[in-house]
Amino acid sequence: MKKFLSSGYIFLIFALLYAPILVLIVFSFNEGGSLSEFTGFSFTWYKELFNDEQALTALKNSLVLAVLSSCIATVIGTFAALGLHHMKRKWAKGAITSITNIPMMNPDIVTGVSMMLLFVAVATIIKANDFMGFGTMLVAHTTFNLPYVLLSVTPRFNALDKSLSEAAMDLGCTPARAFFSVELPEIVPGIVSGLMLGFTMSLDDFVISHFVSSPNFQTLPLYVYNQTVHNVKFSMYALCAIIVATILAILLIVNFAGSMGDRRSRRAKGGAR
Numbered sequence: 001m002k003k004f005l006s007s008g009y010i011f012l013i014f015a016l017l018y019a020p021i022l023v024l025i026v027f028s029f030n031e032g033g034s035l036s037e038f039t040g041f042s043f044t045w046y047k048e049l050f051n052d053e054q055a056l057t058a059l060k061n062s063l064v065l066a067v068l069s070s071c072i073a074t075v076i077g078t079f080a081a082l083g084l085h086h087m088k089r090k091w092a093k094g095a096i097t098s099i100t101n102i103p104m105m106n107p108d109i110v111t112g113v114s115m116m117l118l119f120v121a122v123a124t125i126i127k128a129n130d131f132m133g134f135g136t137m138l139v140a141h142t143t144f145n146l147p148y149v150l151l152s153v154t155p156r157f158n159a160l161d162k163s164l165s166e167a168a169m170d171l172g173c174t175p176a177r178a179f180f181s182v183e184l185p186e187i188v189p190g191i192v193s194g195l196m197l198g199f200t201m202s203l204d205d206f207v208i209s210h211f212v213s214s215p216n217f218q219t220l221p222l223y224v225y226n227q228t229v230h231n232v233k234f235s236m237y238a239l240c241a242i243i244v245a246t247i248l249a250i251l252l253i254v255n256f257a258g259s260m261g262d263r264r265s266r267r268a269k270g271g272a273r
Contacts, residue, residue: 024244027234028046029042057218058218076146077149085157097150152190156191
């Protein structure tokens with residue numbers, strides 16, 4: 001009886017979570033453009049979506065912003081994790097870790113308003129007009145991506161065998177060469193996970209982008225929000241279905257990279273023994 005109730009509870013939770021997404025995907029192929037009746041399978045709304053220049057421009061802006069912000073955050077976060085890993089003072093390490101987690105723990109609206117006020121203050125000091133746009137959004141997205149990169153890369157550094165890099169330096173490697181030759185290959189799964197997670201968070205963000213954006217640079221979430229203010233076009237259902245498929249593919253890649261890294265680490269440890 002307990003097993004039956006637990007299975008039913010899990011099924012109910014998954015149904016509540018994924019039934020709306022499934023309905024959205026199914027009706028994105030509805031030829032009649034209605035949520036009350038499925039009249040036939042068609043790619044009409046996908047064709048309409050790809051003929052919408054504003055939607056395609058917003059998609060391009062989101063992809064460029066997500067790629068650049070996640071890559072910058074990954075580079076900064078990886079070297080920050082390296083510095084934290086080699087930091088000897090535990091209190092300083094704990095303090096820095098707590099500070100870097102603030103953007104992740106803060107409500108998005110607090111982060112968005114804070115960054116907006118910061119950018120307005122900077123624009124006032126340098127007397128710049130139309131300061132908001134791609135640059136401010138890139139800084140904001142890189143900032144809130146950093147904690148997620150640290151969260152993915154730091155455990156990989158903690159799992160490293162310090163004797164490997166020490167042995168490499170004993171054999172003549174410089175600290176930089178030891179890092180790139182010994183440590184970096186071991187933490188690649190964490191770097192990939194942080195990169196993909198940052199890309200997903202940037203692609204999905206609306207609240208922070210809303211406060212630091214400008215009418216001249218609109219991302220996909222902002223475009224979808226502006227469309228939902230009026231009558232929702234069925235091309236938006238097609239757009240959301242594509243986003244769901246993209247996020248699912250990214251999650252599968254992240255999980256696959258993580259499992260491959262774990263297998264590689266186990267093989268390396270087995271070979272060392």
